[in-house]
Amino acid sequence: MSTVSLRSTAGRWVVTSSILASAMAFIDGTALNVALPSLQRSLHASGAELFWVLNAYMLMLAALILLGGTLGDRLGRRHIFMTGIMIFIAGSAACGLAGTVTMLIIFRMVQGIGGALMIPGSLSLISSAIDEAERGKAIGTWSSVTTLVTIGGPILGGALADAGLWRYIFFINIPIGIITLLCLWWKVAEQEIPADAPPQDYPGAVLIVGGLALLNFGFLRVPVSGFDSLAAYGSILAGALLLAGFVITEQRSRHPMLPLHLFKNRTFTGANLLTFFLYAGLSGSMLFLSLNMVQMQGYSQLESGLSFLPFTLLMVFLARLAGSLADKYGPRWFLIIGPFLAGTGMLLMALVGQTTGPSSYWTTFFPGIMVLGMGMTITVAPLTATVMGCVSSQLSGTASGVNNAVTRIAGVFAVAVFGALAVLFFAGSMQPALQELPLTAAQKAAAMAQTANLGDAAVPQGLPHQQQQLVAQLYHQHFIRSYGKIMAMCGGLGWLGSLMAWIFIKSQKSERRI
Incomplete structure (x- = not known):
């Protein structure tokens, strides 16, 4: 399949189908973050089980997305893309019908398998089908629209969760997936498949x-x-x-499945290191910001989702421009400044303590969200274009798979490591505070046991009313303190991503494609 102009009918169908499929894959993570309290109540899930609901999907996605990328290169990108969409639709329907948290975790893994076949196909189609001169603009369009859905996911998730309809976060994927399959079947041609496709790893x-x-x-x-x-x-x-x-x-x-020779390219290595640190920080900060707002700050789940709207608007209106400017001037400074601003935004939000709720949003969380949004807007399209520009078109699916795998692996580690650290910080901070209260050893042990549930920690039954209030205040105070530590660490990861760009990413023209 020869390359086509972004403005042509064929080019528009390629980008449209890629956007629709990516939207399905990305919406679940962001929408679920704000719906976790409703899901927990509905399925009687523990704190650890909630983290597994998030990570079961990301785990399969991170582990198999490399295989998905190489399958597309070797067996046909459109064919593997459509297979992934069908598996993802089936997994989404099963998630929406799950009656227990264990079944939900299992079906989230099915979703992850579908996503691993689907996600690399979206960018590899764009990279190999769109003319090189317009590729950055096409990726910018993909980034802005998918980000509208991804970051707009919390708004949808919050509204559905407040209405007791969190299951529809999964059901909404079914019509989107069917429309995408029809677009691909009728309007997007299959690319040339190598005659000697090697065996899978x-x-x-x-x-x-x-x-x-x-x-x-x-x-x-x-x-x-x-x-x-x-x-x-x-x-x-x-x-x-x-x-x-x-x-x-x-x-x-x-x-x-992971061609290590790709990392001989200095730019490719630096771009993936940047991706790992930046997206680990972003995943951790978005998760704990949502939990803090809903469980500590008095936001409804919809209000929590709406708080990300400035981020969304920045991405929608400026991501395509950032991609075009990076095509013209080179990506290096975009990839240095963007992660630094993103890390700074997370650090600003780490400084937010107990607030008076949504009424104080504009002077508390809003500045940090704006700075974070500007940083990600500057980064996303240039980063994707840089990764894809390091390799020849024959390896575009593999390169997309590697970079997407790095993104998902970063998310898996962020949820697991920051989830563990948050509980350790929370418990470590609560223990000396509880020693000062006139409670029995059994009451103190019961109060400490609840720290595993983080912001959903419940005051043990049987305490006098005054002691219940004191313990509840301590939960709030020390969870917010733990939240601040996690957010500061996430901000540091953003800065570390900026440092990777400074060290590794120079002019791509000085380095040959792999």
């Missing part, structure tokens, strides 16, 4: 799934059992060993 897929799952399990067990327990420490160690085995396997494989 299934050992690599098994190793990375196992490694990420064990690390995720281990970190989420730490607050419950401690680092010295076999369940936590052993799981983390086993996960690290499996990931090391994955790297060794990829080095020795004739047909690896």
Whole structure:
């Protein structure tokens, strides 16, 4: 399939189908963040189970998205793209019907498998089908519209959750997916498929799934059992060993799912390091900002979702411009300034303590959200174009898979590690505070046990009214203190991403494509 102009009919259908499919995949994570309290009440889920609801999807997505990218390159991008959409639709329907949190976690994994086949296909179609001169603008269009859905997801999720309809976060994917399949079937032609497609790297897929799952399990067990327990420490160690085995396997494989030679390109390496640090910070900050607003600051779930609207508007109106300017002037300074601003926005939100609720939004959370939004707006399209520009069109699906995998792996680690740290910070801060209250040892132990639920910690039954108020105040005070520490760490990761751009990303013209 030869390249076409973005303004042509064929070009518009390629971008439209890519946007629709990506919107399905991205909306779930952001919409669910603000709907977690409703989901928890409906399914009687624990705090750890909530993190698994988020990470079950991201885990499969992170582990298999590399395989999805190479499958598209070797077996046909449109074919694999459509297969992923069909699996994703089925998983979404099953999630919406799940009666227990365990079933929801399982069906979220099915969604992740579909997303792993679907997401790399969206960008690889754009990269290989659109003329190179307009590729940055096409990616900017994709970024702005998918971000409208992604960041607008909390608004939809909040509205549905407040109405008791959180299941429709999943059901809404069904009509979108069907429309996308029809667009691809009728309007987008399949690209040329190599005659000698090599075998798939299934050992690599098994190793990375196992490694990420064990690390995720281990970190989420730490607050419950401690680092010295076999369940936590052993799981983390086993996960690290499996990931090391994955790297060794990829080095020795004739047909690896992660071609390590791509990282010989300095720009490609720097762009993926930037991606990991920036999106780890972004994932952690968005999750804990939503929990803080709803559980501590008195926001409804809809109000929490609406608080991200300035972020959305910046992305919608300026992301395409950023992509065009990066095409003209080069991406380096966009990728230095953008993550630095994003990290600064997270640090500004880390300074927000107890507020008076939505009425004080404009002087508390709004400045940080604006700075974060401006930073991400400057970064997203230039970063994507930089990654795709490092490789030839034959490897575009693989490059997209690697970068998307890095994004999802960053999210998996952010939820697992920051989830564990938040509980440890919360419990460590609450313990000395509780010692000063006139409570029995059993009452103090009951109060401490609730710290595993973070912002949903409930005051133990049977305490005198005055003591109940004091414990509730301590929960609020020390959760917000823990939130501030997590947000500060997320901001530091944003700055670290900026540093990666400064060190690694120079002029792409000085480096040959792989």
